[in-house]
Amino acid sequence: MTKRASLEPTSVILEQPDLIRYAAAAGDYNPIHYDTEAAKAAGLPGVVVHGMLNMALLAEYLEPWVESGYHVEDFQVRFRNFVRPGSPVVVVGKVKSETVEEVKIALQITAEGAPRPAVTGEALLRSPSP
């Protein structure tokens, strides 16, 4: 069996150029992610991070497990609050349940100092074949 991968909290700041790079790569050009006026017109305090870029960060967080042979079978998130570029967020996971065949990991992204997570999620990983 492989050694259990780490689930240490890790801090990251997404900056405006990160959002533009992601918009181009994903083909998601909703102006609320790069145009402050458009974001305000949509009732937001300013431009916000793509939900799918946040989900991609959570996928990135699972990467050590994938590299050690786990296969992600199901991956879901709920976007509960907006994440602003330029502000630090903490990504963290926790093993919810574990059997010989599979591991369920709860995931979340929380803006530093915020009372509740902005994104919560869960991934079901199949264990590597022995």
Place this chain on the structure above:
Amino acid sequence: MTASTTPLGHTSAPRTYVIDPDWVRSFRRAIPVLAGGSGSRADDAIPLTFPIALQPNPIPGLNLPKSAVIHGEQRFHYFTPLRVGETVTVVAEVSGYKERGGTVFVTLTTRGRHADGTDAFEAQALLLYPGDRHPNALQS
């Protein structure tokens, strides 16, 4: 759209993509590497969220007000891995549609299939936007 019409069950025309290696690379490079991550993934590894870039064709009868749409939830189920260079066909369906308190809740289910017809992934998105009867409905 009036309240009496619903696009529930409507599907998009199939849309086919070739998974280009440069596209996968630029998608992967657009995701920041986290501290503690090795960043040493194989060049042909396809990120878990890459299927979101395989946008389906429009669904007849579903008019999403682009900048007013809020992405509430996203789920991916992975049947068999996507591979760089392969051809994938995506079809989207309105699998949920309800209006509550002036807000429209739409669930879109997108199925991705390999060239041989076997399932690659299923992506499910919950989208919310103000409906026609919302107090802040966009005047257009």
